[in-house]
Amino acid sequence: MDAVNSAMIIGALPFTMVMGLMCVSLIKALFNDYRRSQRSAAAAAAPAE
């Protein structure tokens, strides 16, 4: 295999792992943002007395 192609496959590997973490990260962010929006919607529906 060509040297540049090999270097690219090796060099892209750590970033592949970063992309895996980005997916986990996005799941966490979406889930938390969903809970925040649920809570603010509930707070808006029942204003504090």
Added chain:
Amino acid sequence: MSTKAPFTELDIKTSDSGFYEGYSVPIALLSKGVMAALVIWALVWPANANGVLGSLIWQILGDFNAFYIIITGFFAFFLFVLAALPQTGKIRMGQPGEAPEFSNFSWFSMMFGAGLGVGLMVFATAEPLGLWGSNPVVVAGEVAGNTPEAVQSGFRYTFAHYGIHAWAIYVVTGLSLAYYAYTRGMPLTIRSALTPLFGRYINGFLGHIVDVLGIVATILGVSVTIGFGVSQFVDGVYAITGMEWIMDMGGEAPVPGTVGLITGLVIIMGLSIVSAVTGVDKGVKILSTLNLVLSVILLLTFVIFGSFLFAMTTYATALVDYIMHFVQISFGAWTPQDPAAFAAALPEAAKPLADDLIGGATNAWGSFDGFKSGLEGAAAELDDATLAAVYDAGNAGRQFGWQAGWTTFYWAWWIAFSPFVGLFLARISKGRTIREFIIGCVFAPTAVCFAWMTILGGTAIDMEISGVAEGAIIGASNTAKLFVTLEQIISGGFL
């Protein structure tokens, strides 16, 4: 239960003045240092660099080939779920009620400008033709390569490499960047996408590392692309002018020579410097408009003078075939074949010769006939039925070799490009919902890439099946295939 407000206090120190004004000094120096070290290594000790990379790559592929395949399959299904769930699909990446920044038309045309690059020019004919000759079904010995029976499986893997997965890789990065930038007002940078996991720790050295990994991957990906682009440029100039001094005429077919490649690189570098210096609204705009117009002319040439009917029937059958094999393409990963398992699977007569047989039987780039003719000594004495069983026993090894050489190369290429394309997709998608973003940036470009591949590649295959090209296209180098196909259209029975 309470949920804390998200961490958004990203603090990236940029230089106030001097050469790096507006840039982060550690990130710039780290990524330049890594690239400079690589280039010096390759220039000063080319033999050492070639040897080390050559052996290291197969070691790494042995351990990580399956990782590349499966995580890419996961990216695709991850996006399907995000687009399908109403809780996530409807989220708008922008302030509530904000309309998309760009109209649908300019959104799509900019997207194609970013995606339709060198890969689609070099591989429009090279990919379908290469896979027509060798793909996992051919490697398994079920059909013979370069026959009408191999067209279906050839296009299945062409679609796999240029379809949903390629764009899913770009969109995973693009979506992560866009989400934090437009819902939390964070900067469009790789480290923003990891703040939910690492919080304030991302402000330190960890953040620099993550950004540098993205930059180094991008530079390596761009290097591969420029390599193909320059070779194709030289091949194209040769096809038109016939200048022999730019080619290496020593081999069976002329390939771009060193002098030609360096000349081509200097010309392309000069043009890109001019277009960058004159600014986005002059040079870059002229070049991208020219690119779009010429691409359309090329496509129309193939539609009118090529095998359009063959292309359209292939498109329909290959699409169905691709969808039916989608799960297998996503998760069917191979690992290197264990020599002990190979020896155990051999028929009794061949068992003592396992060491002489494994090399040929697991070679993904040969055929059964090639395997037979390559045998020496006692192994060559075995009868055909035994040898067929031996070849069958090596299938797992051949499948691994094929996958590591084709699919994993593409996945790595698209991943290396994803910070670049992802950033661009994020930049043009402010105000879109997650569902719009995924459908618009995964499915729409996929459908267009498939048409491009079937119209250009289908014409080349049809000319080889019908015998018009007499093997000329198959024999040409990857970067020359497009021009040889055009020559055949002009000189052959199609015009």
